[in-house]
Amino acid sequence: MNDIYYIIGTAYAGKSTMVKLLAEKYNGIACEENYHDRMVDGRLDKTKFPCLCYTRDLQDWREFIRRTPEEYENWIDGVAKECEILELKILEELKKQKRRIFVDTNISIETLKEISDTDHVLVMLSDQMVSVNRFFERPDREKQFLYQLLMQEENPEAAMANFREMLMRVNSKERYDRFLHSGFRVLLRDDDRTVDETLEIVERMLKLYQYMP
Numbered sequence: 001m002n003d004i005y006y007i008i009g010t011a012y013a014g015k016s017t018m019v020k021l022l023a024e025k026y027n028g029i030a031c032e033e034n035y036h037d038r039m040v041d042g043r044l045d046k047t048k049f050p051c052l053c054y055t056r057d058l059q060d061w062r063e064f065i066r067r068t069p070e071e072y073e074n075w076i077d078g079v080a081k082e083c084e085i086l087e088l089k090i091l092e093e094l095k096k097q098k099r100r101i102f103v104d105t106n107i108s109i110e111t112l113k114e115i116s117d118t119d120h121v122l123v124m125l126s127d128q129m130v131s132v133n134r135f136f137e138r139p140d141r142e143k144q145f146l147y148q149l150l151m152q153e154e155n156p157e158a159a160m161a162n163f164r165e166m167l168m169r170v171n172s173k174e175r176y177d178r179f180l181h182s183g184f185r186v187l188l189r190d191d192d193r194t195v196d197e198t199l200e201i202v203e204r205m206l207k208l209y210q211y212m213p
Contacts, residue, residue, distance in 0.1 A: 004091060004101045005206050006112055006121045009179050010171065011131040013124035013189050015104040018202050021195070026208065028100035031090070051078030052086075065149050065163055072166035080106045109182045119207050123179045126189040132167045 005022070007015045016032045023030035046053035054075065058064060067075070083106035094101055112121050136147045146163075153159035180186055185205045187198070203209055 002120070003095065003099070004103060004116070004120065005208075006103050006105050006107060006116060007124055007202075008105055008107070008109070008112070008121065008182075008184075009124040010126050010128070010176065012134060013126040013187075014195075014198060015124050017195065018124070018199060019102040019104045021199050022102040022202070022208070023100075025199075026100050026102075028102055029094055029097065031087075031094070031101060031103040031105070033104045049082045049085075051075055052082045061145070061149055062153075065146060065153070065159060067166070069162070069165040069169045073169040076170045080108070084108060084111060109178065109184075113183070118184055121184045122202060122205050123182055123184050123186045124189070125176065125179055125186060128171045128173060128176050130189070131171050132164055135167055 007019055009015055019032055020030050022028065044053055044056070046057065055064070087103070087105055087107055088111075091101065091103070136143055150156060150159045150163055187201060187205060190198075193201075
């Protein structure tokens with residue numbers, strides 16, 4: 001998969017933005033956040049993909065926000081493992097188009113070390129608390145839907161505190177350090193940098209300048 005460039009890391013680090021801009025600049029294919037969703041339909045076997053099918057088949061979304069932080073963390077980890085299976089299938093098909101592919105991915109560090117190299121993988125990281133503090137700032141329909149559900153709970157403050165604890169679980173220092181010391185190149189979020197400046201750094205880290213259009 002020498003024409004596939006993977007960007008991994010934490011939320012709010014700019015992964016999807018870079019994937020989109022790189023695909024535009026290099027006439028490539030952008031696989032942005034959750035590109036596996038195209039395969040999460042009624043045909044997906046919930047016995048093989050229970051975590052992905054959990055939200056697909058969920059009848060009452062209050063169940064989602066009322067889970068314990070531990071249940072949420074285990075679900076997130078399960079989703080990542082199941083997503084990897086689907087993403088690798090999608091990439092196998094896409095690479096037939098003979099174009100560079102830029103991916104905001106769930107594929108694990110361990111798998112990436114098997115299928116790629118340090119010139120094709122970049123880790124982008126934001127501060128651990130950014131995702132926790134800014135989760136509901138994005139206008140995403142899904143996030144705003146969850147926010148309204150939390151506010152409708154009998155005790156909204158307790159519900160929000162529980163949800164924040166969920167987010168803290170999946171943005172822990174342990175997870176951050178795993179990315180930081182993965183062995184791949186790392187780019188830390190810097191709010192003083194422009195998007196164009198970040199793009200230039202990403203290009204250099206992925207050694208894309210030799211392919212300048």
